[in-house]
Amino acid sequence: MAQVMMKDLNKKYDEVHAVKDVNLHIRDKEFIVLVGPSGCGKSTTLRMVAGLEEITAGEITIGDRVVNDLPPKDRDIAMVFQNYALYPHMTVYDNMAFGLKMRKFPKTEIAKRVGEAAEILGIQELLKRKPRQLSGGQRQRVAVGRAIVRHPQVFLFDEPLSNLDAKLRVQMRVELKRLHDRLETTAIYVTHDQVEAMTLGDRVVVMKDGWIQQVGEPLELYGRPANRFVAGFIGSPSMNFIDVTVAESNGSLFAETPGLRAKVPPAIAGRLGPYKGQRVTLGIRPEDLHVATGGDGNDYSFDTVVEVVEPLGSEILLDVKVGSNVIVARVDPTVRAKLHDKMRLALHPERVHFFDNKTELAI
Amino acid sequence: MAAREPRSIAGGAGGAAEAASRVTVAPRAAVRSPWLGQALENERILGFLLLSPTVVLLALFIAYPFVKGVWISLTNATVGNPGQFVGIQNFEKVFHDSIFQQATYNTFVYTALATVGKLALGMWLALLLNRHFRAKRLVRASMLLPFIIPTVLSTLAWKWMFDPTFSVLNWSLYHLGLIETRIGWLTDPTMALMSVIIVNIWRGMPFYAISLLAGLQTVSPELHEAAAIDGANGWQRFWRITWPLVLPVTMVVTLFSVIQTFADFQLVYALTGGGPANSTHLFATYAYQVGIVTGLLGEGAAVSLAMFPMLFVIVIIQLWYIRRVEGA
Amino acid sequence: MAGRGGSGAGMVEGAKWKKWVYFYVPLGVFVVGTLFPFYWMFVTAFRPDGELYRPWRAPNATPFWTTHPTLEHMVYLFKQTMFGTWLYNTMFIAVISTLISIFCGLLAGYALSRLRFPLAGSIGTSIFVTYLVPPTLLFIPLANIVRDFRLGDSPWSLILTYPTFLIPFCTWLLMGYFKTIPKELEECARIDGASRIRAMVQIVFPIATPGILSAGIFAFTLSWNEFLYALVFLSSPQQKTVPVGVLSELIRGDVFFWGPLMAGALLGSVPVALIYSFFVEHYVAGLTGAVKG
Numbered sequence: 001m002a003q004v005m006m007k008d009l010n011k012k013y014d015e016v017h018a019v020k021d022v023n024l025h026i027r028d029k030e031f032i033v034l035v036g037p038s039g040c041g042k043s044t045t046l047r048m049v050a051g052l053e054e055i056t057a058g059e060i061t062i063g064d065r066v067v068n069d070l071p072p073k074d075r076d077i078a079m080v081f082q083n084y085a086l087y088p089h090m091t092v093y094d095n096m097a098f099g100l101k102m103r104k105f106p107k108t109e110i111a112k113r114v115g116e117a118a119e120i121l122g123i124q125e126l127l128k129r130k131p132r133q134l135s136g137g138q139r140q141r142v143a144v145g146r147a148i149v150r151h152p153q154v155f156l157f158d159e160p161l162s163n164l165d166a167k168l169r170v171q172m173r174v175e176l177k178r179l180h181d182r183l184e185t186t187a188i189y190v191t192h193d194q195v196e197a198m199t200l201g202d203r204v205v206v207m208k209d210g211w212i213q214q215v216g217e218p219l220e221l222y223g224r225p226a227n228r229f230v231a232g233f234i235g236s237p238s239m240n241f242i243d244v245t246v247a248e249s250n251g252s253l254f255a256e257t258p259g260l261r262a263k264v265p266p267a268i269a270g271r272l273g274p275y276k277g278q279r280v281t282l283g284i285r286p287e288d289l290h291v292a293t294g295g296d297g298n299d300y301s302f303d304t305v306v307e308v309v310e311p312l313g314s315e316i317l318l319d320v321k322v323g324s325n326v327i328v329a330r331v332d333p334t335v336r337a338k339l340h341d342k343m344r345l346a347l348h349p350e351r352v353h354f355f356d357n358k359t360e361l362a363i
Numbered sequence: 364m365a366a367r368e369p370r371s372i373a374g375g376a377g378g379a380a381e382a383a384s385r386v387t388v389a390p391r392a393a394v395r396s397p398w399l400g401q402a403l404e405n406e407r408i409l410g411f412l413l414l415s416p417t418v419v420l421l422a423l424f425i426a427y428p429f430v431k432g433v434w435i436s437l438t439n440a441t442v443g444n445p446g447q448f449v450g451i452q453n454f455e456k457v458f459h460d461s462i463f464q465q466a467t468y469n470t471f472v473y474t475a476l477a478t479v480g481k482l483a484l485g486m487w488l489a490l491l492l493n494r495h496f497r498a499k500r501l502v503r504a505s506m507l508l509p510f511i512i513p514t515v516l517s518t519l520a521w522k523w524m525f526d527p528t529f530s531v532l533n534w535s536l537y538h539l540g541l542i543e544t545r546i547g548w549l550t551d552p553t554m555a556l557m558s559v560i561i562v563n564i565w566r567g568m569p570f571y572a573i574s575l576l577a578g579l580q581t582v583s584p585e586l587h588e589a590a591a592i593d594g595a596n597g598w599q600r601f602w603r604i605t606w607p608l609v610l611p612v613t614m615v616v617t618l619f620s621v622i623q624t625f626a627d628f629q630l631v632y633a634l635t636g637g638g639p640a641n642s643t644h645l646f647a648t649y650a651y652q653v654g655i656v657t658g659l660l661g662e663g664a665a666v667s668l669a670m671f672p673m674l675f676v677i678v679i680i681q682l683w684y685i686r687r688v689e690g691a
Numbered sequence: 692m693a694g695r696g697g698s699g700a701g702m703v704e705g706a707k708w709k710k711w712v713y714f715y716v717p718l719g720v721f722v723v724g725t726l727f728p729f730y731w732m733f734v735t736a737f738r739p740d741g742e743l744y745r746p747w748r749a750p751n752a753t754p755f756w757t758t759h760p761t762l763e764h765m766v767y768l769f770k771q772t773m774f775g776t777w778l779y780n781t782m783f784i785a786v787i788s789t790l791i792s793i794f795c796g797l798l799a800g801y802a803l804s805r806l807r808f809p810l811a812g813s814i815g816t817s818i819f820v821t822y823l824v825p826p827t828l829l830f831i832p833l834a835n836i837v838r839d840f841r842l843g844d845s846p847w848s849l850i851l852t853y854p855t856f857l858i859p860f861c862t863w864l865l866m867g868y869f870k871t872i873p874k875e876l877e878e879c880a881r882i883d884g885a886s887r888i889r890a891m892v893q894i895v896f897p898i899a900t901p902g903i904l905s906a907g908i909f910a911f912t913l914s915w916n917e918f919l920y921a922l923v924f925l926s927s928p929q930q931k932t933v934p935v936g937v938l939s940e941l942i943r944g945d946v947f948f949w950g951p952l953m954a955g956a957l958l959g960s961v962p963v964a965l966i967y968s969f970f971v972e973h974y975v976a977g978l979t980g981a982v983k984g
Contacts, residue, residue, distance in 0.1 A: 403887060404887050406808055413799060413802035487717065516732075623825070626827040627827075667827065
């Protein structure tokens with residue numbers, strides 16, 4: 001059983017409180033991604049699991065052991081570093097064999113495991129080379145190989161793809177996912193790239209300023225963000241936020257701001273009740289806006305003026321002005337739009353989000 | 364100044380005249396004539412010119428004395444008397460001199476043991492200083508003091524600490540119950556050589572420590588972390604990761620240090636003067652004794668020069684080793 | 692640092708006591724071992740003679756410090772010996788030698804690292820090869836040469852010979868610094884109208900200031916440390932440098948005047964230590980720069 005549990009985990013460096021009350025239960029064989037901007041505490045949390053940082057308060061359990069006081073070598077984990085951390089003076093083979101040598105595995109077993117890992121990763125040809133003779137992608141594979149041979153209980157990944165160029169990154173992402181399916185080992189993966197998080201994770205943990213903002217499956221984070229930060233962090237281009245006032249008219253609630261008057265969908269209206277007359281933040285993703293057709297009623301449509309047109313081929317991004325706000329809409333590639341055009345957009349009522357202005361929580 | 368075609372700047376004939384005429388700030392007094400200015404723009408002339416003070420000084424006070432030293436060693440010169448050519452007579456005499464043989468033995472033992480001691484302790488201290496702790500800078504700066512303070516002065520402090528009657532070391536050891544009779548730090552022949560080695564280690568260890576520390580800092584901490592996760596304990600991490608990666612720096616430091624230690628004079632002269640019973644004489648101190656104190660310049664020069672071939676061999680071996688390690 | 696709440700940097704290492712045994716204790720021993728002789732020098736310099744000469748077996752109420760500090764040794768040092776003169780001599784020689792060495796080192800370092808000319812490689816190598824010829828090999832013939840040049844028993848005998856072991860190091864160090872300065876800076880200056888020499892002095896040298904400071908402090912401390920040449924070339928007491936003076940004038944035959952000796956050693960060490968303390972970083976940079984090649 002290789003579940004990982006973090007209970008009330010805290011980390012303080014002198015004055016800086018880097019990780020605050022992290023509670024997380026990672027299931028066996030789960031691939032969990034910690035994501036967030038720099039400084040959010042995700043790497044620190046990972047390093048505490050690895051034993052590379054001491055724990056200020058709280059508890060970490062790997063399998064059925066509490067590992068707080070165990071040095072890294074006794075935790076039965078393997079780690080892939082952002083800069084690969086390959087031993088420059090050893091060949092690829094020796095790099096991969098090192099961990100097994102430390103644990104006194106017999107030579108034949110080592111050869112077998114290294115061979116297997118090399119095959120899985122396609123680096124059999126490179127075994128006799130030294131790290132400085134390898135490309136970035138190859139080094140990364142060796143780093144992964146070094147982790148695989150140990151057959152650990154948990155894999156830890158610290159932004160392993162950050163140093164690769166964009167194309168390679170996409171390719172490696174897919175390979176890592178396949179690898180995980182094949183190896184079926186618990187994995188904790190840290191990244192600042194929300195695309196990686198969404199595509200790789202069984203569950204995603206969004207962190208900011210040392211706090212966990214939300215934990216959930218990727219689509220849950222996308223569709224039902226718990227607060228404004230998660231809503232803006234997940235999804236690209238990011239969600240539009242508009243400051244609106246909640247007004248009542250004819251028994252229905254409306255979200256209003258100069259230039260925009262949208263009805264609050266009945267499903268959400270109940271929750272918004274207490275905010276009558278107050279200001280809240282409305283959130284709508286660019287992909288949930290479309291050019292208004294006859295079928296869209298007035299309730300959910302509004303006028304805009306086009307400011308920037310970004311044709312991407314598969315879609316067009318429009319920066320449009322609504323009142324004093326500028327928002328981004330993602331529309332069909334067939335839409336003809338020019339600078340300063342007037343355009344009427346409609347939003348998808350099921351996909352509107354509202355956030356409390358003070359707490360930033362989703363309403 | 365107008366209507367001149369653009370010229371290349373890469374020195375050569377005429378370039379400097381061009382440059383001198385285009386300079387908007389008042390020309391330096393040094394460039395008095397176009398010919399001189401032009402010469403100074405020439406890479407070759409400038410190169411030689413810049414090197415000349417150094418070359419002159421080194422030629423006068425190293426090359427010339429070296430040659431002269433060889434000459435003197437082949438004569439029976441004494442102070443005030445240039446003497447006559449006697450061929451290798453001095454060398455024969457010296458090689459059969461039992462004190463010289465003792466000095467040879469002493470120098471090799473001194474160099475070998477002191478170097479090993481300095482390397483081991485220096486490396487240990489470097490590893491300790493490589494961590495983070497409060498007052499790290501202060502500690503690091505103060506650790507260099509033995510190396511900074513004039514050797515003779517700190518050696519005198521040791522001599523006082525080793526004094527047969529008043530040694531604070533003997534006092535402490537006695538009152539801790541560890542010894543009954545006093546340790547003859549400088550009075551017992553075998554012990555004296557050890558004492559000299561100890562002081563040399565004390566003095567030279569900081570040089571190793573600080574240099575090796577710089578080497579250690581080039582090893583990315585991630586490598587240690589990866590090794591720790593791979594299952595290596597502290598000792599294994601040192602031997603298999605740190606040591607091989609720091610080896611180039613280690614070899615260079617050792618090379619410097621071995622040359623210095625082999626040719627050491629001050630420390631032994633101040634601490635024991637070569638005694639007791641010639642048990643601490645090194646090449647340098649014995650050469651001084653024979654050449655300056657006794658006044659037999661020819662023989663003294665021979666003793667000095669005897670150092671040279673061995674020094675040369677040691678250096679060649681180390682340079683070869685460094686080349687091998689860096690190539691790997 | 693105790694307990695789990697500390698500043699927390701670093702790997703988990705298992706039991707807490709390990710940190711004490713493997714780190715704090717050895718570090719403490721190193722610090723004490725390294726600094727004790729200086730401390731002892733200090734205490735002895737201010738200890739009255741009565742307390743000083745107590746045999747090793749005798750009990751001693753205050754073995755490691757004194758309750759009656761005295762300046763009698765300092766006074767003896769300055770009144771009965773020419774210590775003040777020695778201090779001045781040593782400082783004078785060190786400063787001038789350092790300046791000469793830096794001057795030569797700058798010029799030679801620049802030439803070797805920036806200019807191409809025939810024999811550059813050979814000359815460069817031979818400068819460093821002089822390191823193989825230590826002073827202890829040369830002092831006998833040099834004694835004659837110094838006399839022949841009529842420099843005997845004067846500070847100039849040292850001022851001109853010290854650079855022989857200071858210049859190679861300064862050159863090496865400064866070459867390292869010059870190599871990190873992009874050629875484009877000089878080329879730009881020369882296009883702007885500066886001569887080579889001007890570009891060298893006004894562009895390259897100022898940027899290499901940290902290197903100059905490093906070379907300077909290193910040369911300065913090495914000068915103070917020199918003993919053999921000073922011992923052989925100087926004879927009259929008023930010309931001596933501190934190390935030579937302290938060693939020769941405070942020992943009469945077999946009698947060691949330990950109080951003044953330690954006072955002399957202490958005061959002789961203070962100027963160097965003081966100046967070093969202002970330039971520690973530069974010294975360390977110089978040391979490590981040279982070694983890392």
